[in-house]
Amino acid sequence: MNFKNKSNFTTRLNSRLAIGAVALASAVMFSCSKVNEQQPYAKLDPKDAFSNPERIGKAAVGMYDALQNPEFLGGRVLLYADQRGLDANIAGYFTNIGTFDMQSINNFAFNCWSGGYRTINETNFFSINLKENEAVVGPTVAAGYYAEAKFIRALSYFYLVNTFAQTYADQPTAAESGVPLILTAPRDGAEATDPKNKVKRNTVQEIYDQMIKDLTEAAAVLPVKTGDAFADHARATKGAAHALLSRIYLYQGNWAKARDFADSVLLSSNKYELDATPAAAFSAGNYQTSKERIFSVAMNSGDNPNTNNALGQHYGSNGRADVSISKLYRTLPNFDYQTDLRGKPLFSYNINKDNGDTIAFYTKKFFGTSTFDAWVPVIRLAEVMLIKAEALARLNTGAPDAAAVKLLNDIRARAKASVLAPATQAELITNILTERRIELAFEGHGVTDFQRTKRDIPAHGNVVLQKWNGNYTIFPLPFAEVERNPNMKQNEGY
Template identity: 30%
Template sequence: MKIKLNNKLKYLFIAAPIVFATSCKKDFLNTSPDTALPIEDAFSTPARILSQVNGIYAGVKSGQFYGGRYLIYNDIRGEDFIVNKPNGVTGLDTWRFNVTSGTNEVVNLWGAIYAAVNRANLVIEGVAANASILTPAVAKQYVAEAKFSRALCYYSLLQLYAKPYVTDNGASLGVPLRLKGEKDLTGNDLKRSTVAEVYTQILKDLNEAEPDLALTLAATRASRNTAIGLKTRVYLSMGNLASVVTEANKIVSPTAPFTATSGVANKLETNIATVFAGSYVGNEAMLSLPMADLDAPGTQNQLAYYYNVESAGGNQEFFLNPTGILANAAFASASTDARKGLTAVVGTNTWLTKFKKPSPYTDYIPVIRYAEVLLNLAEATVTSDPVRSIALLTAVRQRSNPGYVFPATDLLPANLKNTILTERRIELLGEGFRSPDVMRLGLGFTAKSGTQGSAPAIPFNTAGYIWPISSTEVQNNKLIVQN
C-alpha cells in the first residue's frame, strides 16, 4: 500500500510540470512595453496625430535647442555677456570661441535640431498617409505646422553652422537638407546644400505653411501670423529688405499703434514685464514655447539658470558685460526704462533677470515676439520709409520708457539703422539674437574679458566665426564637408 502511494506521488512529480508547461500561454515570447506605443498606433486617432504635432514643438523645445541652449549660444557668442563660471559644460568654449567639432555644444545642438526636423518630416508623411481620419483643413494645418517647424529648424542651423548669407549671397555650404522621415538604416550620406538652397527651402516651407496654418491659435503653436513673422526674420537675414516689408505689412498696421489686423491680434504688451512674467502667450507672443514642472528644459539648459542671480535660483553663469549693451543709457542708474527692470545688480556685476522662474525653470521661451517684427520692419524701412521706421522704433522704446524722446542725431538717416540695431540689443537681450545679427551684418565678434577668462576678437568669417559641423556627422555621413 505504502509503495503504491509513493509510486503515485512519483507520477505526480512528473505530471505536474508537464501539465503546467503545456498550459503556458502561447504568447509567452510576445512582450511589449507598457509605456510606449507601437508605431502602428501612432497615427491611429485624431488625438494622437495632434499629439504628434505637439511632439514636433516639443522637439524644437528641447533644452539642447530652442528650450534654452540655442538662445544662450547666440547670446554668449556676442559681446553682451561675460563668463562667470568657466565651465565647459555650460558654454565656456562657445563664449570664448574655442569649440571644436567634438565640443558638446556643437554635437548636441546639431543632433537636437535634426531630431526635431525628423519629427516634422515624419508628421508630414504620417498625416498624408492617414489623412482620412482628419478633416482636410486640419490635415493641412498639421502639415503646415510641421513645415513651419522645419523652417525654423533649418534657419537655426544656418545661424551657427554656415557662413552668413551676406558673405556670397548664399553660395557657401549650408547644411544637409533632410526632407523625408528617417527611421531605418539607410540614407546616412547626404551632402550639404548651399546656404541659398537651404534658405529657398525655408521660404518654400513658410510660404506653403502660411495659407494652411490656423488663422488664430494659442501662441504655443504656429498660426498664420507666426509664419509671417518668421519670414520677416528670414528675409532680414538674407538682406532682402523689400520682402521684409512685404511680409511685415501683412501683420503690421501702417501707423501706430501697430497691430496685426488679421489672424491673432498681435500687438505690443503695455508693459514689457508682462511678456516675461505670467502671461507668456499674450498678444505680443507670436510663438512662445511652454514649460511646466513636468516638462522643464533640463539640467544646465535653462535660461534662468545661466543668467539669473543665485538668490533667485539662478546659477550666475554669465553676467552682463559692462562694456556691452549694458553701457547703454537705457540701463544707466538714472534710467527709467522698464527693461532695466529686467536686470539686477549683485556684487560688482549686473545680471539679466528677464528669465526668472527658479528650478525647474519654467519660463516660457520667446521664439518670435511682435516687438521683433516691428524692429525687423523698422530696420527694413530705414531708407525706404524713414518716418515709419522711426515710428516703429519709437513704439518699441516708448512702451518701456513712455516719456523718451530719441535725440535727433540718433534718427539722422546715417544713424537710424544703428539706433534700431541698438534698440534690438536692448529689447531682445538674452533672446538669442546677437550672434545672428552680428553675422548678417557682416561684422566681427569683438573681444571681451572678465576675471574668469577672456575671449578674443573674431573678425568676419575668420577661424572660429562659425561652428564646425558636428564630429559625429562627419564620422557617419561620408558626403559631408567640414567647415
C-alpha cells in the first residue's frame, strides 16, 4: 500500500469525494429525511468512484474523513466519557450528560449515535464496492484497504458499545444488550428504507467478538510502518490494531490476552517509546513524529472549525472553556500537580483579574496550533504500558508483580513523580487504576474505567452516587431511532 505525503492525504481527507452513497447508507440507522429521494453524495456513482486506483485511494481516505465526525471521533465521544467521570468538572453546555439525567430526545445522544454509524456504514460501503472492483488495484493493495476498513469499523464499535450499552463486565450475553451489528450497507435510498434494515440490537458479546475478528484480520495485513510520518500516526497500522486489541481484552477481563497484545506493541519493530515529557506527546509539532502516539484522528482547522465541537474549544482556556479540571483530579493520591509534569506543565489557568487568584484549571492536551486543530489521541504507548501493568498485576495473585511495578514507575519517572512501592496485589491494582486517571485524563476513559472494573461512580458536587451498571451511566438510544424501528429495544430507565 502506498501512502502519500501529508499534503496529499489532507487534501484527500477534506475532499470527501469518495463514497457516493454514504449519506444514503447512513439511513439504515436513522431517518431524518426522505432518503429515497436523495441523490448519491457529490453525485458520484460508485462505479466511477472505484474506476481507477487513484479514486479508490481517495475513497479509502474518505473512511478517515468519516472518522473525523465532530459529534463522534472528532472528539466528542471522548468528552462524553469524561463528563461522566470525576476528573473534569461538569460543563453546563453538555446538558444532563455529567449529571446522569439525560432523556432519549437528547441531541448529543442522537448525534453521537448517527456519527458512529455513519462512519461504520462508510467502511461497509467502501468494502462492498472495493470487492466488486478489486481487479482495479489488485488483491495485495485491496487487502490493505480492507484491513483499514476493519480497523476503523472496530474502533467505531468500541466507542458505540461503551457509550450506549452496559460494560462487558455486566451481562455481555444478555439478549439485545449491545448495539446493532451492521456489516453491510445499502446501495441506494430505496434499499436503505427496506424493512429488513429495521434490525435488533446484538449482544455486547457479539460486538466484542466482531471487534476482535476485525482487528485480528486487520493486524495480519497492516504494515508495521508505512515510511510516511503522517500515515504512521493517522492511518491504521499493525501497532494500532494490536494496541486496540489489548484495550478490548482488558475490558473483557482477559488479562492474558491483554498482556500479550500489549507486548506485541511494546516489542514491535516500530520501536514505540515514551516521549521525553508528558507535554511532548501533545505538542502539535510532534503529532507526526511522536513515538508514543500510536493512533490519532488527524484534524486541521478546516476539519472542525465550529466553536461548538473542537476539543481545543471545549477544553482550552482560550476557547469556549466549557470543561475545566476538577479538584478531585488535582487531589488524586500519588499526584502532586505542583511538581508532577502532568500537572502544571499541562495546565492552563483562568485568573481573577481583580485579585490574581486562579479561578479555573484547564488541560493543555488539545491546544494544537489553535483551538480547532488538535489531533484526537485515541491510543498512546503510555496506555499500553498501563494495560500490561494491570494485566500482570491481576494475573499474579501473590506478591505485587515486579514487572507491573516497574511499568507503573516507568510512567511516573517520565513525569518526575515519586516512586511507588505497593506492598500487596490489591494496593498495586489500586495504584495502577489511579495512575490511569492521572496519565490518561481527558482522553475518554473517565466513566468506562469505573464501569469495566465494577466500581461505582462516587457522589460528587450535585451528582449522587451512580452504580457502575446503573441505568443512567450509559446513553439512551435516540428516541427517533427507537420510534422508527419497532425492533429496537431502548435502554432500561429511558
